[in-house]
Amino acid sequence: GGGGGRSRTRKGSNLRIKLKLTLEEIANGVEKKIKVNRLVQADGVTFKTCPACQGQGQVRKVVNTMLGQMVSASTCSSCGGSGQIIDKRPPGVDNSGLVSKEDVISVRVPAGVGDGMQLSMAGKGNEAPGGGVPGDLLIQIEEVEDKMLKRDGNNLIYDLHISFIDAALGTSVEVPSVSGKVRIKIDPGTQSGKILRLRGKGLRDLNGYGTGDQLVYINVWTPKRLTSEERSKLESLKQSPNFQPSPEAGEKGFFERMKEYFG
Ligand SMILES: [Zn+2]
Incomplete structure (x- = not known):
């Protein structure tokens, strides 16, 4: 000791x-x-030498054991080891x-x-x-939490809702991003569930491993209410061959897309 x-x-x-x-x-x-x-x-505040340890910061104790006297040193509890205690201090x-x-x-x-x-x-x-x-x-x-953009690691996810008319005809829309609004093109014949990847529009990696992307999930909005005129227009198209679902071999379903983006 x-x-x-x-x-x-x-x-x-x-x-x-x-x-x-x-x-x-x-x-x-x-x-x-x-x-x-x-x-x-x-x-x-004025300080004075700690009387408990005489400014040493440690107190020694002599203990009698079977093996003879042992000296143990421990941190002085009065001054916490600094060797000084407060003499005078102002209020507060x-x-x-x-x-x-x-x-x-x-x-x-x-x-x-x-x-x-x-x-x-x-x-x-x-x-x-x-x-x-x-x-x-x-x-x-x-x-x-951001109202528009959900974070997934360094990627940002934005849910975009478009009408099925825009999905069929194609359009261009503005979407929010962390660097301001970005205009994106929706191709004619876009399917619901398609994910557009805006490269480098995500978050910069904290450790310098590049920058994430913004993923735009396309949701095709189906009208919930129709006037009788709208209804008859749609019914007139009902039998048209172009309106029959016919996914091509290359078109990926939900699970394929998830595998591609997160696999
Ligand atoms: Zn002390």
Whole structure:
């Protein structure tokens, strides 16, 4: 046992905060200014040498055992190992000489972070009692769910609804993306369930492994209500050969598409 009498450096406690980010902020990366309440060394605090350990930071105990006397050293519980205790402190200052202070910290959030991830900023946590190393600021990311775009890893999924007339005739539509609106072409004869892949319109990988895609799921909307005029127009087309389902050999069903995109 024993060891040197030097007091060990104390470390301040870590400070944990949550940070809400929108999908757009996650896609582009963002610099956030965050208000935090940190414990900092208070002004006007005076210290004196710890009487329990005489400033050693450790207390030694001599224990009688069958093998003779043994000396064991342990961290001084009065000063927590710093060798100093508070002599005088102003009101509002806790008994470690720290006071809560509002601080604005600038956090650089890289693109591609995800819900539940933790960013760590060394030395931005609470200061240490008696002047040691400050703790870390631990920032937990909370992703605000986007109304339009669903996230699947680095890919983004958008559900597009088009009328069956547009699906048959073809059209062009605007869809939202994290980099603004994108115009896409719907080919004539597009089937419901088709997935269009917008390459590179997803999220940048946090570790630099490229960029995800945006997948546009095409849902062909079937009218739920029809006027008698609309009904008779559709009925006049009912027997037309072009309106009979006839998937070609190359056309993939739902399970084939799922295998292709997620397999
Ligand atoms: Zn002590």
